Amino acid sequence: MLELLGAVDRFGYAGISTIVFIESFGIPAPGETAIIAGAAYAGRGHLNIFVVALAAFVAAAVGDSVGYWIGRRGGRPLLLRFGRYVRLTSHRLDRVESFMSRHGPKMVVVARFVEGLRQFNGVVAGSTRMPFGRFLVWNVLGAALWVGCWSTAGYFAGDHLEEIATTVSRYLVVAVALAAAVLLAYFWRKRRSRRRTAES
Template sequence: MNIVEWAVALIDRFGGPGVAFLIALESVFPPIPSEVILPLAGVSAAGEGHALAGMYLWTLLGSVTGALILYGLGRALGRERLRRAIILMPLLSVEDFDRSVTWMDRHGTKGIFWGRMVPGVRSLVSIPAGIYRMGLGRFVLLTAAGSALWNALFVGLGYRLGENWHVIEPYTDAASTVIYAIVAALVLWSLWRLIRRERRRRELGLPDPDEAAMAELDAESERADAQ
């Protein structure tokens, strides 16, 4: 049984709660595609015993629940723990981390809203919102608003197409693949950029900026313990 067959069986058995569970799970585990789950919810809403509005609300509940799980993880991790982790296993430089803080301060609202409509990104965007301690009410509102548009599109398509919803599956799969490829390319580019920076720093005999950052964090921890 593949993911789609499993999702169909779950929706047939549990209806709206099953849809909410699948959408929440998709937020935490991106390989489960919401572009397939949402049309299935629309197809189910067109059948007996279900209503379109009710099924749509279940999808929103799932979207917000999954986002809150990742938001909570980010909040528990915190900015300073993340900064220390980046220094210890440098997937990014401290400068990149500081730039991400500035970007979040300036564009976090747009990132949370529009990120809900991008495969892969919608599973990740909730974590920095928690790390940078975006207000919970604001986060839930932005997540619900972005999810409302995205979910309405695919639930509506599934409802309209009914059992013929499979005709859109190749297009949604292709779009998801392109997005994942872009995200993977960005990660590889960041790693290449970091490796090139380190290689150049060593050739020039320059000090490691991460060592100074780690010393600063250690000093801050000592001051906090002393208080």
């Protein structure tokens, strides 16, 4: 976090927006941490919190939209080609696409807060042919909530930024584990329901 604060001090709003932008269209980058660092720096009077939030919001919305068109043009072959670097197998992609097809709008918003899903959110939405207008509306909403949450947390963190970042990281792992458990339970119930239907 201290290193990122140094980068924010050097590059300012451009550094924050660049990191958030490249993370949003599929390249692993500490976008969430950049927002928190920028907001914390604003809390110390070195940046304007409203400009930090606006820069991050625009970068997140535009970055995800770029990811959408990458997924729309490249489709499954592109996802499978580069997804192996983050353990995105064909089987896992099938499940993600199936879930996105049924719960697309909700996933676009929720994925913003989940590490791993956030980077491929737009790409998967594009590959599953979600209408761009629908994607854009929910993408903007998700970006606004995500940026608003972390910029507020960073701004009021003050000198306790390190402790807060450690706590957030700890509970984020728990949150991701719970989300994974819910998804697994959902798919297990779905499969069990199909078996009962087939046996009837």
